[in-house]
Amino acid sequence: MSAKVAPPDNDVLWARGLDCAHQGSPALTGVSIAVRDSEVLVVAGARGSGKTTLLRCLSGRLRPDAGEVWFNSVPLHVLAPRARDRLRRDRFGWVGSTPELVPELAAWENAALPLLLSGVSGRTARRTALEWLERLDVGDCASRRPAALLQSERQRVAIARSLVHRPTVLFADEPTAPLHRHERTAVLRTLTTAARSHGITVILTAQEPLGLPRPAGTAAPADRRPPEIPVADRVLTLVDGRLTAGGSLSAGPRDTTPCSLSA
Amino acid sequence: MLALRLIRGTRPTAQLRRLLVALAAGGVGFLLLGALGYALDHPGDPGPALVRLLWCLIPLAAVVQLAVAVARRDPGAEQRTGLDAAGLGPTGLARLAAVSTAVSMLLGSALALLVFLHLRGDVAGLPFDGSAGDGLAARRGLPVPATLTLLLLPPTAAVVATARALRPRPPAARPEAERRGIPVTLPWAAALVATGLTVEGYAARDLPGGAGPAEGMATGVLAGWLLIAAGLVLAGPAATELAGRLLTAWRPGAVRLLAGRVLLADAGRLGGPVGVLTAVAWSALTAALLYGAELLGPFTVLGAAVVVGCAVGTVWVTAGRGREERATTSDGLRDLGASVGLLRRAAALRVAVPALLLLPVVLAVAQLATLPLTG
Numbered sequence: 001m002s003a004k005v006a007p008p009d010n011d012v013l014w015a016r017g018l019d020c021a022h023q024g025s026p027a028l029t030g031v032s033i034a035v036r037d038s039e040v041l042v043v044a045g046a047r048g049s050g051k052t053t054l055l056r057c058l059s060g061r062l063r064p065d066a067g068e069v070w071f072n073s074v075p076l077h078v079l080a081p082r083a084r085d086r087l088r089r090d091r092f093g094w095v096g097s098t099p100e101l102v103p104e105l106a107a108w109e110n111a112a113l114p115l116l117l118s119g120v121s122g123r124t125a126r127r128t129a130l131e132w133l134e135r136l137d138v139g140d141c142a143s144r145r146p147a148a149l150l151q152s153e154r155q156r157v158a159i160a161r162s163l164v165h166r167p168t169v170l171f172a173d174e175p176t177a178p179l180h181r182h183e184r185t186a187v188l189r190t191l192t193t194a195a196r197s198h199g200i201t202v203i204l205t206a207q208e209p210l211g212l213p214r215p216a217g218t219a220a221p222a223d224r225r226p227p228e229i230p231v232a233d234r235v236l237t238l239v240d241g242r243l244t245a246g247g248s249l250s251a252g253p254r255d256t257t258p259c260s261l262s263a
Numbered sequence: 264m265l266a267l268r269l270i271r272g273t274r275p276t277a278q279l280r281r282l283l284v285a286l287a288a289g290g291v292g293f294l295l296l297g298a299l300g301y302a303l304d305h306p307g308d309p310g311p312a313l314v315r316l317l318w319c320l321i322p323l324a325a326v327v328q329l330a331v332a333v334a335r336r337d338p339g340a341e342q343r344t345g346l347d348a349a350g351l352g353p354t355g356l357a358r359l360a361a362v363s364t365a366v367s368m369l370l371g372s373a374l375a376l377l378v379f380l381h382l383r384g385d386v387a388g389l390p391f392d393g394s395a396g397d398g399l400a401a402r403r404g405l406p407v408p409a410t411l412t413l414l415l416l417p418p419t420a421a422v423v424a425t426a427r428a429l430r431p432r433p434p435a436a437r438p439e440a441e442r443r444g445i446p447v448t449l450p451w452a453a454a455l456v457a458t459g460l461t462v463e464g465y466a467a468r469d470l471p472g473g474a475g476p477a478e479g480m481a482t483g484v485l486a487g488w489l490l491i492a493a494g495l496v497l498a499g500p501a502a503t504e505l506a507g508r509l510l511t512a513w514r515p516g517a518v519r520l521l522a523g524r525v526l527l528a529d530a531g532r533l534g535g536p537v538g539v540l541t542a543v544a545w546s547a548l549t550a551a552l553l554y555g556a557e558l559l560g561p562f563t564v565l566g567a568a569v570v571v572g573c574a575v576g577t578v579w580v581t582a583g584r585g586r587e588e589r590a591t592t593s594d595g596l597r598d599l600g601a602s603v604g605l606l607r608r609a610a611a612l613r614v615a616v617p618a619l620l621l622l623p624v625v626l627a628v629a630q631l632a633t634l635p636l637t638g
Contacts, residue, residue, distance in 0.1 A: 061597070081603075082604075085600050085601070085602040085603075086600070086602075087600075089599065089602075092600065094599060096595065096598065100591065100592070100594070100595030100598065102524075102592050102595070103528070103592065104521075104524035104525050104527065105520065105521075109520060113599060114599055114600070116516055117517045117601055117605070119516065122515070122516070123514070161599070
């Protein structure tokens with residue numbers, strides 16, 4: 001396949017040979033990835049393995065030093081900044097590892113922000129945002145400011161914000177990092193369920209907790225997949241900026257039922 | 264030593280802020296020395312010399328305000344985390360800020376002394392064919408203790424104010440709820456301006472029409488002006504808050520929402536400097552309308568430049584601090600696909616709307632304040 005060819009039809013997002021460095025420190029080296037339509041793809045890796053950089057490159061927030069990123073048939077790596085911002089605003093959703101809410105806005109206004117940014121009327125934006133907050137169990141916090149919310153509530157608001165405009169692709173960069181363990185599974189389940197019921201493709205990063213040396217005498221873990229992803233179609237692993245598990249640890253999403261992992 | 268190393272290594276914008284403080288401190292130092300020179304030239308008549316010294320208090324207050332704003336801004340958030348990780352706690356940071364303030368202010372004082380001595384001809388003979396030494400007691404010896412006291416006054420005031428402003432405090436427990444209704448300071452501002460205008464009008468009854476600055480500045484008139492200026496300072500927070508309310512009223516879109524809410528949140532911090540800038544703008548306008556070129560002189564121009572420069576600089580530095588604190592939020596907004604243009608439009612609205620609210624007020628109050636003295 002030549003470098004100029006657009007991705008196959010069933011890949012919604014497609015990147016090849018991504019190289020990215022932060023002021024000289026290499027973050028990604030030769031990463032190629034294809035994301036299928038409506039799948040939940042997990043990118044696992046230790047801290048500093050380049051998960052966030054990969055997500056930022058794929059979402060067009062960061063321009064890679066080398067390589068290509070295609071969204072459907074749009075080349076993100078050469079798109080003009082204005083067009084890229086518009087595309088990201090309308091088609092992509094983003095949840096970070098911290099809620100990153102605007103502190104001056106109430107929860108519902110934060111959740112409605114993507115709609116307001118794309119010029120939807122205030123009334124419609126409010127209604128949609130309230131629906132999503134309700135769906136994520138934070139409907140009663142709608143009129144409070146982020147400072148008055150618990151961290152888990154803030155993160156739920158951030159998730160509502162990333163889904164409110166029905167994006168095509170949702171980028172979730174360790175969305176459960178600020179949460180306690182019992183909340184993680186619930187939040188992830190809500191997120192993936194919402195994404196599946198609306199046909200949203202999800203790219204999720206997760207810490208790879210099993211990369212640490214085990215204490216002597218303990219049994220090897222049966223499963224190398226991150227234990228907190230309830231519903232994932234595929235899991236890829238990033239190590240030092242390279243994708244190691246080149247394909248899927250489970251089979252492709254079309255062949256099997258989604259694998260469920262317990263927390 | 265650490266403070267000096269940090270000063271040497273910081274970015275050009277931070278250096279520019281310090282340079283501004285140093286220049287302003289130099290201006291104030293020179294004004295103080297000028298008052299001393301006048302007193303030396305008129306040993307038998309302490310009254311006018313004292314008045315000159317008292318007028319120096321206004322630029323002094325302005326420069327102290329600027330120095331505190333700059334000290335609050337430095338070190339930047341990035342540097343702060345680094346220093347914190349290195350073991351420099353809040354007390355250490357406050358001490359660091361005090362030292363760098365002292366360095367800038369002392370630099371300014373030294374500059375003032377140098378220029379003063381040069382103009383007096385103590386360094387290399389009288390410059391400008393000897394005409395520069397007028398009013399600077401050029402042919403008299405300079406009393407060293409008085410000179411040092413005056414030169415150390417601005418640095419001391421700035422360091423004390425900085426140390427007081429930056430002393431570690433326990434963090435606020437919960438953020439207060441959003442206030443509604445008219446801004447708290449608005450009635451006070453209106454009352455003070457109205458009282459000031461009345462006092463001025465009452466005091467100006469006995470003055471002859473078209474009085475110049477010398478006879479026109481009666482105590483009553485000055486008191487009225489001070490009241491008006493205080494009212495305008497209070498109008499700053501009120502106008503900022505009102506601007507925020509106006510921006511977020513009537514179904515705001517993303518730009519107005521972001522601009523307005525940030526103004527509302529910043530009203531407490533930014534309102535003070537904005538109020539001072541308003542008062543300064545009003546004083547300059549009123550003085551220009553009343554006396555025009557009559558007031559122009561080396562000392563008045565320098566004093567006005569210091570006050571205006573400090574007022575503008577304080578607003579600039581304080582707004583910059585808010586911008587730095589919102590960097591994470593702005594980054595998060597960029598993650599949502601908000602364009603740089605949108606963030607810029609919001610920032611422009613934050614400047615334009617309070618300015619549009621305050622401009623007519625300044626013009627109107629200046630017109631009203633000149634009426635009793637010109638009529």
